[in-house]
Amino acid sequence: MKKIFALLLLGWFPLVVYAEQQVSYTVRATEIKQQPFSDAETVGMLLEKARVQVIQRQGGWVMIGSDQGDGWVKMLNLRSSSAKRGDSGLQSLFNLGRSGSSGITVATGVRGLSEADLQNAKPNPAELAKMQNYAADKNQAEKFARDGKLNAQVLDFIPANGN
């Protein structure tokens, strides 16, 4: 664990630290890197379907702890569980922390977006008018981008079949 905190200090991208540790599995053999980029030193190797604990995310990389070592792996080499959706008691166990704090106990009155709710919805033009008041114009959007140091990038769409 000490090693993990040392790695934390190396981060130079904005970090996302997860409130609960997530269990994930590799979908392919995956190198564990000392730092979150491809040409960083490889400090370990995970086989396919290896179990890892996800600690935080930085861009396309996540910091993990595992029996094979701690470090950074590509986020898209991981999926949250190896089980099929909906058929695993284990999966809900893993997600107890996340789902336990949300949804189920919330009063159904404020949901309003079930299939039936949508089919029976009556228009609410007053809310639509209110919404239009919050809209931003181009100048406000550009100022917002400048304030956030966001720079527009030139990038083409990717074809459906990848490169």
Added chain:
Amino acid sequence: MYKLKLFFSGITLLLSGSALAFELDWQKALQVGGQTLQKVQQANRPVTEPQEIELGHGIAANLLGASPLLDNPGAQVYVNRVGRWLSLQTDRPDLPWQFGVLQSTDLNAFATPGGTIFITKGLLQRLTNESELAGVLAHEMVHVLSKHHLAALQKTARMNIASDLAGEVINDKGNPLLDKAVQAGTEVYARGLDKNDEFEADRKGIVIATRAGYDPYGLPAVLQMLDAANAQDSSLALMFKTHPAPRDRLNLLDKIMANNFDGYPAPDQTDKRYNSELAELK
């Protein structure tokens, strides 16, 4: 409608006064490449942009009837700025883009034709930074850019509504054709879009978010969160019903992103303001 009626009465005249052979020829002439008469009509009568916007506003009013806006002007203004900045990276920057946070605790997001986008409070609360928000909004915006809901409307049994609408000038609020289209359009949200439309929205959404200067992995991170969420949770019911499994969406992004999206970190400032602007929601 006037033109449409003329068209039909012309056909009726032709049919009633013609021999069988002529009728067959007529059918053949219209079945270009297996297309039906209806489809040919639609191809010739695209829904205009003002009609698209009007239809979208009607559907948006219905969605707001199902769940009103979250009473948090700061969050509403903030989400609008993120969304409007994203819109400037698209080929339809001049649509009347508007964004709303719905009060609903469900996890979901919606787009209506013409540029109205919704995200639920439930989903917004699960996001962790501005890049993830941008990823979700950009995904929805692709549905508008590619007119996925208009296509879905035209594909259903009610497909003639869109073409009927195309023959109408929509300006009076009591237009029954518009009401029908809005109703049919709203039902598309209960049923969901074609799964390829969802994949397209993911694939293009990450590019729009990246163009705007955000971390391209915002949307994949949201999909990871959804993949980890409990599939039995009722707050996810409609979203899971109307979208491909998060895992399948991740597999697609995994395939196309490769190493092409490394090196686009989002500025720290965006994370800071995300946390301050949405502090009340967390």
